[in-house]
Amino acid sequence: MIGKRKLLPSLVKSLIMDPKSPEFILDPPLHSLGFVFEELSATRVSGRLTVTDKCCQPFKVLHGGVSALIAEGVASVGAGIASGYKRVAGIHLSIHHLRPAALGDSVFAESFPVSAGKNIQVWEVRLWKTKKTENKKLVSTSRVTLFCGVPIPDHVKDAPDQVKKIVSKL
C-alpha cells in the first residue's frame, strides 16, 4: 500500500538510515527513531531520544511500544556484553508507564543488570524525561529477562564482533 501513497519529504528523510552508525549496527529500529547510545558496558547501558512525531501515539505522547522497544534494545545490548558477546534473546518484558513524555521532550534511558547469570540475565531499564528547567521525571520502568547463549547461524556469525568493535570505540 505504501507505494500508492505520496510520501512526504520529512517521512522520506526519516526513512534514511546510516548503515555505518553504531545505532544501525546495534539496533536498526532504535536508530530509525533517532535513539543515540551514550554508555555501553556490562554493568550499564544508556542513551537518549527526542520524542518526535514518529515516536508518538495519537495524543502526541511517547508511544508505549517505543518505550518497550528502547527497554528491549538497551537491555539486550547490555546482556550481550555481560555474557561475553554471546547471542542473547529477550524472553520476557514487563513495563510500567508512569508518566507521559510529550512530543519534543528529551528522554534518557538507563539500564543495569539486576542479575547476570550464565544463562539468564534480568535487566532494569528506566526512562526519564529531562527538561533543562525541571528535575528529571520517571516516565517508565521495565524489567527485561534474557536468555544468553542462543546458537549463532553462519549468516550472522560476525554480529558479536561488530558489537565488540563498537563497544571498544565508544
Ligand SMILES: CC(C)(COP(=O)(O)OP(=O)(O)OC[C@H]1O[C@@H](n2cnc3c(N)ncnc32)[C@H](O)[C@@H]1OP(=O)(O)O)[C@@H](O)C(=O)NCCC(=O)NCCSC(=O)c1cc(O)c2ccccc2c1O
Ligand atoms: C495513567 C496516568 C495518568 C495515571 O496517573 P495517576 O493518576 O496514577 O498518578 P498521578 O495523578 O500522580 O499522575 C502521574 C503523572 O502523570 C501526569 N499526568 C496525569 N495525567 C496527565 C495528563 N492528562 N497529561 C499529562 N500528564 C498527566 C501527572 O502530572 C503526574 O506527573 P507529575 O510529573 O506531575 O508527577 C499516568 O500514570 C500516566 O500518564 N502514565 C503514562 C501513560 C502513557 O504515557 N502510556 C504510554 C502511551 S499510551 C499508547 O502507547 C497508545 C498507543 C496507541 O497506539 C494508541 C492508539 C489509540 C489511542 C490511544 C493509544 C495509546 O494510548
